[in-house]
Every structure is written in structure tokens, then in C-alpha cells.
Amino acid sequence: MEKLIVQNATVLFSNSAFFNKKVDVLVENGLIKNIGKSGSIQAKNATIIDGDGRFLAPGFFDLNCNFGEPGFETKEDLVTGAAAAAAGGFTGIALQPNTNPPLHSRADVAFIVNSARDLIVNVYPVAAISKNREGVDLAELYDMKLAGAVAFSDGNRSIQHSGLMSRALLYTKGFGGLVFSYAEDKSIAGKTKMNEGEVSTYLGMKGNPNIAEEVMVSRDLFFAEYNDTPIHFSTISCEGSVNLIRQAKKKGLKVTCDVAAHHLYYTDDEIISFDSNFKVKPPLRTKKDRAALIKGVKDGTIDAIVSQHTPHEVEFKMVEFEIAEFGIIGLQTVLPLLLKVGLTLELIVEKLAVNPREILKVEQPVLEEDQPANLILINPSELWIFDESTNRSKASNSPLFNSELKGKVDLLINKGHAIKLP
Incomplete structure (x- = not known):
């Protein structure tokens, strides 16, 4: 140029x-x-x-982005993912560790850093909290931080072991790391496919209740307070989570959170169509939850908005709703969705560009x-x-x-x- x-x-x-x-x-x-x-x-x-x-405006920054490389390049590789990100206005992305192998070692993180060096989009690896994302043993967190990891998460798997989560928060405190919590109690959520509510009852489908998320948000807030550490909640989806995080911020806890753009626009009413493109995790919730999320974005309780870009091959989505994979692609549609929601451009830039970088302590564009x-x-x-x-x-x-x-x-x-x- x-x-x-x-x-x-x-x-x-x-x-x-x-x-x-x-x-x-x-x-x-x-x-x-x-x-x-x-x-x-x-x-x-x-x-x-x-x-x-x-x-x-400053280039957008996505805190929750899933590509396939390494291991699932047929879903998305770094080059095509970066192209989709750029087309959506993103100059930076935090890449989740949902790969095969997962980003759970220094070598895995270094692979992403080196492979993405020449892309127009800045790619920041989020490394796994546990080995193989199995939620049993801590991965080599400090080594991965040195290799370029900007945060730690088990991606779309919630840490069920309370002791492991507490130790991860305490250990990362020593070197200024940040833990992302995906809040879902598996013993409550089970193998459900959608939100628990009137629509799930109407359709005769077992639902995933709000409490499955709220219990884990509450638990991890206790751990963050006990260990005096920061914590970030990924893709919260319900009113109770917004209220818990709002109260925690008022208490002075170092807590941040984000919401997926599709949770601000769609509700579980969409599932009546059985379109598997509405099958996401966490599930689309009720109109009441959506209103609470929008309010949380506007009053500052929710710090950032993410795409939760989750690509799948056609054979994993063009099937019956029950067996379809979770997730949608979103990098190119975040801006139009947020405009449909009615957010101002100033607020969109704050939630998509400024705050994500502030959360990760990444240099702000000027x-x-x-x-x-x-x-x-x-x-x-x-x-x-x-x-x-x-x-x-x-x-x-x-x-x-x-x-x-x-x-x-x-x-x-x-x-x-x-x-x-x-």
C-alpha cells in the first residue's frame, strides 16, 4: 500500500x-x-x-473466534478465517483452543503465532486451561503465556472441577494471566439441545435451564473473590448471569464478560422452525433474557460483544436438529445484527473494538x-x-x-x- x-x-x-x-x-x-x-x-x-x-473507527477485535486449524482445516483454516474476519471489520481476533490437538502446549501456541504472522488480521491464541481440554490437569500455562497466549480457556467446555478452576485462577495471578470462564454445569445442562422454557415444552424437547449457567457464574465469582484475581465470562446468555455480574462489579470484583451478537437478536422462538443454524451453545434464551442482555450491554455490565464464529462442514449442520453440531458463523454479520438490535455506532465500537483490547491488555489503535x-x-x-x-x-x-x-x-x-x- x-x-x-x-x-x-x-x-x-x-x-x-x-x-x-x-x-x-x-x-x-x-x-x-x-x-x-x-x-x-x-x-x-x-x-x-x-x-x-x-x-x-478502530478495527474490531473478537474475543471468541473458532477456526479449525490445526486438525479441523475443513471447517476453517487461518487464511480463510482471517479473510472472513477482515470482511467483517475485525483487525484482531482471540482464537479459541477448540482444535485438534487443542492449544494446550507452548508448541501449539507458537504454531498459531508463527502461522498467522503474515495475515492482515492480528491473531492472538487463547490457550487451554487443562491438558487436552479434559478438565483434569492444568496445562503448561506460564510457558504458553511466554509463547504468546493472551488468555486461558477450555473453549466450549466448562471447567467442572472446582479445585482445578480455583488453582487456574491462583496460578495465573502470579504472572498476570487471565482466565476465561465458559459457565455451564454439565450435570444440570446434560445433553440438551435448546433452552428450557415454554418453547422447549411446546416442542417436547428437553431444555437447558438458565440455572446451569448461573450456578457456574456464581461459583467462579466466589473463586475470583477468594483468590483476588480477575476473571472473564465468555458468552453469557441469561438474565441471572447479568445480575450476578452486575452485583460483583458493584462489590469491586475484577470481573468482565461478553455476549454473542446472536444472543442479542434471536430468541428460542426461532427453534420452532427446527433450523439447525439456530442451534448454538449456550442456547438462545427467552425474550426476557434477551432484554436483560441488551440492558447489560447498554449499562456497562457486559463489557464486550463477540461473534462466537463457529464454522462447520455442511454434513454437520444440514441434518436433523437433534444431531446437528452447535454453532454458527458470525464474523461478517456481527455489525448488521447489532445495528438491527438498535445499538448506536459509538456503543458498537466500544464493545467491539475498545473494550476487548482493554480486557486483554492489547494496545489500542490510535x-x-x-x-x-x-x-x-x-x-x-x-x-x-x-x-x-x-x-x-x-x-x-x-x-x-x-x-x-x-x-x-x-x-x-x-x-x-x-x-x-x-
Whole structure:
């Protein structure tokens, strides 16, 4: 990338002196070289990008992203996953350890760090808490931290052994590590496929009750308080969890949490269609839970929003609901979903770009001269079709596939490269 000028765009970098102002920005060889009032910047041989009606923001950062590599490359590899992330406006992703082998050793973490080095998206490995994600023995946490792990989680498996979770929190405290908790009591949740409530009763399906999540949130909050450690809860889904975390924050506990974008929009009513693309984990909850989650996002109880991008081959999703795998792809549809929910762009940027980096202590992008450009150009009113021609993932397991969406990222600049998205 040589010279590029974004003209007349509104700035959504909250740490910038130009916040909420219209500016021109000159980017040259990956660096921000000039920022000025609209119409004030000109440069020879520069590519001009019209930013009128568009918003300049820091690149999004996803705290919960699943690719397949290593072991499940037919679902998603690092290259296709990064392409999907970039198309959705993400310049950074925290990669979950749900691979084969899982990211449970220094070598596994180093493999991801080295393999992703040349991608336009910054990839940060989240390493497993336990060996093989079996929830029995602690993995080599400190070594993985040195190799580049930014946090520790057993991914979509909840730590059932209370002593192991407490020891993980205490051990990571010694070197400033962060534990992600996926809260689900398996003895309560069992092998359920959807939320427990009126819809599950109507359909005659055994449901996963809110209490299965709330019990584990409560347990891990006790451990965080007892060990005086930070803790982050991944993809909370119900009203009780929001209330527990809100109370914990008021007490002064070092707790953060995130919610998946699809839990802010969909409810368990969707399951009546038996569309396996609505089969996610944790399950879609009730309208009351959704309202509590949205309120939690707006009042600051919920710190971040994630895609929970979980790609699957067609043979794992185009089957009966009962036997279908959990998960949907979401990297390219987070922004349109959040706009449908009614969140403001300022709040979306806070929850998708600023707070995720703050949680992981990752450097924040800045809009300042002579600083590296890590930015996106958002067009909130652009209509586009999410289909085979626009999808950058290997997978297509999304309830939004082949539908018209509103809201898109037109331009992404990171690591010295620029992508103008079609």
C-alpha cells in the first residue's frame, strides 16, 4: 500500500481529538501521515476513498473466534478465517483452543503465532486451561503465556472441577494471566439441545435451564473473590448471569464478560422452525433474557460483544436438529445484527473494538500522525447480500445466509495493508 486518502469521514476513535468530527486522513505505507479538516488534504498519486456518510473507527477485535486449524482445516483454516474476519471489520481476533490437538502446549501456541504472522488480521491464541481440554490437569500455562497466549480457556467446555478452576485462577495471578470462564454445569445442562422454557415444552424437547449457567457464574465469582484475581465470562446468555455480574462489579470484583451478537437478536422462538443454524451453545434464551442482555450491554455490565464464529462442514449442520453440531458463523454479520438490535455506532465500537483490547491488555489503535493505521470505514446504511459471492468463510452455517443485510465495512487497513471490501 502506498498512498490512500479517506475523505470526509466521521471519526469514531474515542481517544482522538477529532472524535465525532469529519476529517480527511492520509495513510502512506501503513502509517497515518496527515489528519485534517474535510477537503484539506491532497496528495499526488493517492487513491481516494469517499468517506461521506461513513465512519472511521478502530478495527474490531473478537474475543471468541473458532477456526479449525490445526486438525479441523475443513471447517476453517487461518487464511480463510482471517479473510472472513477482515470482511467483517475485525483487525484482531482471540482464537479459541477448540482444535485438534487443542492449544494446550507452548508448541501449539507458537504454531498459531508463527502461522498467522503474515495475515492482515492480528491473531492472538487463547490457550487451554487443562491438558487436552479434559478438565483434569492444568496445562503448561506460564510457558504458553511466554509463547504468546493472551488468555486461558477450555473453549466450549466448562471447567467442572472446582479445585482445578480455583488453582487456574491462583496460578495465573502470579504472572498476570487471565482466565476465561465458559459457565455451564454439565450435570444440570446434560445433553440438551435448546433452552428450557415454554418453547422447549411446546416442542417436547428437553431444555437447558438458565440455572446451569448461573450456578457456574456464581461459583467462579466466589473463586475470583477468594483468590483476588480477575476473571472473564465468555458468552453469557441469561438474565441471572447479568445480575450476578452486575452485583460483583458493584462489590469491586475484577470481573468482565461478553455476549454473542446472536444472543442479542434471536430468541428460542426461532427453534420452532427446527433450523439447525439456530442451534448454538449456550442456547438462545427467552425474550426476557434477551432484554436483560441488551440492558447489560447498554449499562456497562457486559463489557464486550463477540461473534462466537463457529464454522462447520455442511454434513454437520444440514441434518436433523437433534444431531446437528452447535454453532454458527458470525464474523461478517456481527455489525448488521447489532445495528438491527438498535445499538448506536459509538456503543458498537466500544464493545467491539475498545473494550476487548482493554480486557486483554492489547494496545489500542490510535488516530494520530506517524502512528500505524489500524482502522476501518463503516457504512451503516449500505445494503448487501450475505451469500456465496460475499462469504469469505469456508462454512455457510448461518441463519442469515442468502439474506439482505444493512451495515457494512467498506475499508480495512492494518499491518501496512489496505483492503477495499466489495
